[in-house]
Amino acid sequence: MKTRILVLAGIALLLGAAVVPLAAQSLLDNEYYHKAQDLLSQSQQALDAGDYDNSASLAMQARDYLAKSDDYVVTMTQFYRANGYLSIAKDRVSYAKSIDADMNYKTAYDTAVADVAGAKTALDGKDYPKSIDLSKSAIAALANIAPVAKKPPKEPTPQPAAQPDLPQYYVVRLLLPRRDCFWRIAEYPFVYNNPWKWRLLYDANKDLLEDPKNPNLIQPGMRFIIPSLGSETRDGDYDPQVVYPALPAK
Amino acid sequence: MRRFIYLGAVVGALFLVISCASTPTQQPKQQTPQPQAAQPEQPAAAAPDAELAQAKSLQQRVDALGLGTYDPEDYAAANKDFQAGQDSYGKDNAASKKSLQAAISEYNAVISKGGALFLARLQEQTEASKKAADDLKASVAVKDDYASANGLYKKALQEKDAGDIENASGDFSQSRDDFDAVTKVAQQKKDAAVQALQSAQQDKSASEQKAADAQKALKDEGFSSSGSGQ
Numbered sequence: 316m317k318t319r320i321l322v323l324a325g326i327a328l329l330l331g332a333a334v335v336p337l338a339a340q341s342l343l344d345n346e347y348y349h350k351a352q353d354l355l356s357q358s359q360q361a362l363d364a365g366d367y368d369n370s371a372s373l374a375m376q377a378r379d380y381l382a383k384s385d386d387y388v389v390t391m392t393q394f395y396r397a398n399g400y401l402s403i404a405k406d407r408v409s410y411a412k413s414i415d416a417d418m419n420y421k422t423a424y425d426t427a428v429a430d431v432a433g434a435k436t437a438l439d440g441k442d443y444p445k446s447i448d449l450s451k452s453a454i455a456a457l458a459n460i461a462p463v464a465k466k467p468p469k470e471p472t473p474q475p476a477a478q479p480d481l482p483q484y485y486v487v488r489l490l491l492p493r494r495d496c497f498w499r500i501a502e503y504p505f506v507y508n509n510p511w512k513w514r515l516l517y518d519a520n521k522d523l524l525e526d527p528k529n530p531n532l533i534q535p536g537m538r539f540i541i542p543s544l545g546s547e548t549r550d551g552d553y554d555p556q557v558v559y560p561a562l563p564a565k
Numbered sequence: 566m567r568r569f570i571y572l573g574a575v576v577g578a579l580f581l582v583i584s585c586a587s588t589p590t591q592q593p594k595q596q597t598p599q600p601q602a603a604q605p606e607q608p609a610a611a612a613p614d615a616e617l618a619q620a621k622s623l624q625q626r627v628d629a630l631g632l633g634t635y636d637p638e639d640y641a642a643a644n645k646d647f648q649a650g651q652d653s654y655g656k657d658n659a660a661s662k663k664s665l666q667a668a669i670s671e672y673n674a675v676i677s678k679g680g681a682l683f684l685a686r687l688q689e690q691t692e693a694s695k696k697a698a699d700d701l702k703a704s705v706a707v708k709d710d711y712a713s714a715n716g717l718y719k720k721a722l723q724e725k726d727a728g729d730i731e732n733a734s735g736d737f738s739q740s741r742d743d744f745d746a747v748t749k750v751a752q753q754k755k756d757a758a759v760q761a762l763q764s765a766q767q768d769k770s771a772s773e774q775k776a777a778d779a780q781k782a783l784k785d786e787g788f789s790s791s792g793s794g795q
Contacts, residue, residue: 341780342776342779342780343772343773343776348772351765351769351772352769354765355762355765355766355769358758358761358762358765359762361758362755362758362759362762364702364705365701365702365703365704365705365706365751365755366705366706367706367751367754367755367757367758368706368754368758370758370761370762371754371757371758371760371761371762374758374761374762374764374765375761375765377765377768377769378764378765378768381765381768381769381771381772382768384772384776385772385775388772388775388776388779389779392779392782392783395783395788395789396783396786396788398788399783399786399787399788399789498787529784530787531784531787531789
């Protein structure tokens with residue numbers, strides 16, 4: 316038993332030690348940084364051997380490669396950001412398609428589709444700022460879409476404030492391939508119908524997270540409170556079997 | 566009375582015999598007496614010119630190398646005898662020669678004892694300079710100049726073993742100075758290399774920080790460096 320605990324503690328320590336270097340590993344995992352590391356190692360060896368001229372020369376070369384690595388990091392950061400926004404925009408378009416927004420919000424949908432295509436082209440052309448702008452434009456174009464009921468209500472739709480049946484809690488689910496995250500939970504019509512309000516959810520529930528500073532790591536089964544936006548009332552847990560009214564997307 | 570006459574005759578005869586025995590066979594010419602200088606009573610010793618020159622040469626050699634400080638007793642005695650030899654030169658050449666010969670012997674003693682100490686000291690200085698160069702790995706950093714200094718040092722060792730004080734001392738001194746110069750250059754090169762390496766290490770840390778900051782910024786925006794969004 317003791318041995319098992321010790322082994323587990325050792326593994327935990329190793330994992331903990333690996334977290335920090337892994338954090339920036341992907342951006343530093345580039346040929347320029349690796350080359351700079353090699354050159355620095357060679358420079359140190361030359362210094363130890365008394366080959367000072369060569370040591371200085373190798374160190375200078377290492378600096379050049381580090382500058383190239385910096386450029387690479389900047390470029391890749393833009394790429395990942397552009398890629399991320401494009402991914403969100405594509406998800407949004409897919410969602411829009413799934414709720415027939417191509418028919419019910421045709422202009423917005425067509426704009427978004429065109430923007431996504433443009434963002435993809437810009438991304439392939441390594442024009443990352445333009446790609447980001449177009450992806451944001453696509454997301455914004457579809458920000459206010461919501462499922463449209465097939466049968467329009469005979470009576471005027473009650474105001475959200477008057478509806479007591481919106482859920483106050485949501486239990487995180489594992490819905491492959493669309494996995495829950497704050498962004499997507501906020502996007503549910505019965506939550507906020509607006510993914511950009513994800514931070515409200517995050518701020519209200521961060522204490523439940525293993526790492527309160529990391530909104531990206533949530534686990535299935537976590538029960539999140541859904542703070543009211545002020546105009547709606549909420550009560551009880553979300554029930555997938557119940558059809559909730561959608562909040563107006565804002 | 567007769568007896569006194571007889572005794573007087575005998576004394577007179579004896580006086581005559583003695584006088585005749587001390588009389589030179591050839592009477593000197595009394596008419597032209599020779600000057601006294603031309604007829605010394607004893608023959609004059611030759612001037613010790615060779616000894617004087619040798620002592621002078623040895624003294625100059627000792628002084629040029631500064632060997633007197635390494636054997637002060639013999640050096641003082643040599644100088645004293647040399648001075649005495651010079652003082653008596655031409656007046657009492659025998660005494661002068663004797664003093665000069667003593668001085669020569671003493672100067673040689675100074676060269677023998679002092680020279681060894683002098684070269685040992687120079688060798689020690691040179692080896693200290695060589696060690697400083699070796700500690701800085703100057704044989705790699707300043708390869709050609711180090712090899713030149715080391716070659717001179719080895720030559721000096723051979724000259725020392727051969728008793729060639731002048732050349733050994735000159736080569737020891739020169740190689741010592743060369744090693745010092747090589748050390749200075751090697752130190753400058755090392756300083757430059759250390760500085761360059763430190764700057765590169767600082768750049769590396771800065772690059773890592775930039776990457777970490779970029780990674781955090783992506784994470785804060787909900788993106789990851791694997792390219793996926795939230």
